[in-house]
Amino acid sequence: MPPPPSSPATSSALSADVVAAIDDLELAARIIVEGLRTGGHRSPFHGYSTEFKQHRPYRAGDDLKHLDWKLYARSDRLYTRQYLETTNLSMMIVLDTSASMGFPETGMSKLRYGAITAAALAYLASEEGNAVGLMSMTGDKLTYVPARGGRVHLRSLLSRIDRLTAGGAWDPPRAISRGAQLLQRRGLVVIISDFYDAEDATRREIRHVVQRGHDVVMLQLISRAETELPFSGQVELEDLESGERRLVDAAAANVRYRSAMKDFLDRCRTSALRDGVDHSLLITDTPPAAALRDYLLRRARRIASTEPASIMHGGSR
Amino acid sequence: MIWQNPSAWLGLASVAIPVLIHLLGRDKAPRRSFPSLRFIEIAELPPTRRTRLHDLLLLATRVAIFAFAVAALAQPLLLVASRRAAIDSRIARAIIIDTSASMQRQTPSGGRAIDSARSEAQRIASDAQTSVVVETAAPGSAISGAIAWLESQPSRRELVIVSDFQTGTVDSTTIAGIPSAIGIRAIPISAQSDRSLQTRSVVRDASIVAHVDVAADPTVVSWRIGSRDSVQSQPRITFDAKDRASVEVLTSAARTLGVAAPVDTLPIVTVVLADAPDRRALIQRSARVSTSRLGAIVARLRSDPMLASARGYADVPVAWGSSDPAMRLGPVVMDVAGIVNAIAAEDTVAGAHRLLVFSYDSAASVRSAMLLSAIRRALSIAPPVGELDPTTTPSAVIASWRRAPSTTPTRESVDAVNGPSDARWLWAIVLLLLAVEALLRRERASVAATVQPRTHDRAA
DSSP states (O other), X not given: OOOOOXXXXXXXXXXXXXXXXXXXXXXXXXXXXXXXXXXXXXXXXXXXXXXXXXXXXXXXXXXXXXXXXXXXXXXXXXXXXXXXXXXXXXXXXXXXXXXXXXXXXXXXXXXXXXXXXXXXXXHHHHHTTOEEEEEEEETTEEEEEEEEOSHHHHHHHHHHHHHOOOOSOOOHHHHHHXXXXXXXXXXXXXXXXXOOSSHHHHHHHHHHHHHTTOEEEEEEEEOHHHHSOOOOSEEEEEETTTOOEEEXXXXXXXXXXXXXXXXXXXXXXXXXXXXXOEEEEEETTSOHHHHHHHHHHHXXXXXXXXXOTTEEEOOOO | OEESOGGGGGGGGGGHHHHHHHHHSOOOOOEEEESOOTTSOGGGOOTTTTTOOOOHHHHHHHHHHHHHHHHHHTOEEOOOHHHHHHHHTOEEEEEEEEOSGGGGSBOTTSSBHHHHHHHHHHHHHHHSSEEEEEEESOHHHHHHHHHHHHHTOSSEEEEEEEEOOBTTSSOHHHHHTSOTTEEEEEEEOOOOOOGXXXXXXXXXXXXXXXEEEEOSSSOOEEEEEOOHHHHHTSOEEEOOGGGHHHHHHHHHHHHHHSOSOOBOOSSEEEEEOTTOTTHHHHHHHOBOOOOHHHHHHHHHXXXXXXXXXXXXXXXXXXXXXXXXXXXXXXXXXXXXTSOEEEEEEEEEETTEEEEEXXXXXXXXXXXXXXXXXXXXXXXXXXXXXXXXXXXXXXXXXXXXXXXXOOOSOOHHHHHHHTOOOSHHHHHHHHHHHHHHHHHHHHHHHHHHHHHHHHHHHHHO
16 A cells, blocks of 8 residues: 655645535635645646647547548548647546445545545636536435536536435446446546445446546545554444444454455556556545645656647547 | 461452453443445454453452452461560460379389379479369379360460379370370379388288288289288177177178278277167267268278179168168168168267268178178278289380470460561552552553544544
């Protein structure tokens, strides 16, 4: 498990406690985004543009409408047209609202941390003219907000995020699949979850979404108490989702628990890396702004290293 | 170490209290919500949590508190050298002095054995803080009383027997019955006879009655009848003249019945037969036997087995009635049927006491001969058969009886020393353990308090 981010920006960021104390989610998101802007870096979110930049060989999964048919006719080879960067990106935030996200029950829960992170991302993307949507589950029902742009939509979205409560189980493959389908075109799917549920099925669905051309981001939320078992003596643990209770000698279970948790997080990270998914582990005692800044910087660096930052594949509009 | 209140050890069962509280009174495991139990293995469950002892240091401290408190209540007394010396110096002695006839013999130093025994007893008694001296002719029967007295004494106890230890005085069985905590000291008094007593003649009225031969220790005494004159010193017989022939037969019969033993003729015994002419006058002037020496003769007559077995030989009916003046004297010889055969009385003639035996039998009766023979036996100066037993208990056996008083101090002996117990040190340990227990408890509480909010602090 990587250590929590500790950049200079972290120390200047508002602490998790302070951010949690801000009831207005929009205000919290704005504070965080304003803090990000002071860094002067570019937005890591890339969309479509109408200004042609270059061709590149067709790869499986590319939208056929971006194929340059004229060039195909001349050269008998498939090329995809690439355009200069625009801010017209569709982002779908898939937020886990299962009962496990309600942990810890006092202080800032994972759901609250995820809500603030989602609000900040939505704010940031919306400010840059992108469309932002939300996918979550209430019980067995999927509740979503389609990806749109504009300040009015953003406020509606933030209001919906603010009303989310943790409870019950959730079906991550279904939510992820549906969220990706709601994007009219290839876009960015940001999954904010602890990824405890249906680990293999979730991984397969993420892979499918990637194969459909979406850019997928996994923001894995873990509280500090989950990385270690901070109990002493004998304690009866109750599963927040299933309600199952188990009597545990914390001292005896601690070593195996830490090892199992480390293996789980390593699996998440390696599978994400293998599938071309951007994965970031966020510990909830890290200030949200610092964690988000750290993640965005890493994402920007990764994008810059794999392809020109100003170039995005896609079709004409 | 002595425990002055050993019954307090029953409270040792109280050490089970902290163990039971530890096992049964533990707090229920707190319930904590957790996002997922998928990484908590079922094998981590402790299935025997109620039978497992945890925090053994705290438990041991609490058990020790109870144990030391009980020990303090038991009032321990450490037997340091000075305290043990004070306890050992206190001893109670019961001293039994044998006063049987054999102790009248002379010791080699010249004095009587009984005198030597008394002086020895006085010396031993002076060494003891408490002592009692019992003089008895039967030391064996006095031992039980001496033991009872000793057991009432708080100090160390010792039984001392001063005797010549003739066979039968005290035996090993009696010694074995003495409690082991009581020490035994048997002090034999040598009563070897003087060599000058090897042969001694018993002389009475200028006539040699008997020759006494004392050989050596063990004493062997043999008697030989001296002159015939001694035989003449038999009791006088008062009878009617017409019974002369019968009296001669009577005396012959009496000699036949009697044993050849010397008689002590010093006390005058007169047998008054039923038909004696002066019988009534003698009855009128006689009185009850009050002289000790005459009383001893009467006692021997009463215990004479021949007279007691003479049932059915009463050939002279006795007319009992309130008018009979002999009734005030009291019967002295009765047969087994309760019929009075003779009455003893004391008479004084010229300042000398004599014993009058009023017989209710005729002169020619066998019972009169028996009475006469019994009187001769009663007058015998020969010592009892038991006193003639020459054997004594071997010195090795007497030495084996000896044992020292128990050195294990009893609660009573410690109480007698009247020193404070050492419980105060144990109470100090209890206080120390209480402080340790409080520290341990506080430490456990602080650990629990730091672990519990840790979850919230980091999650917040």
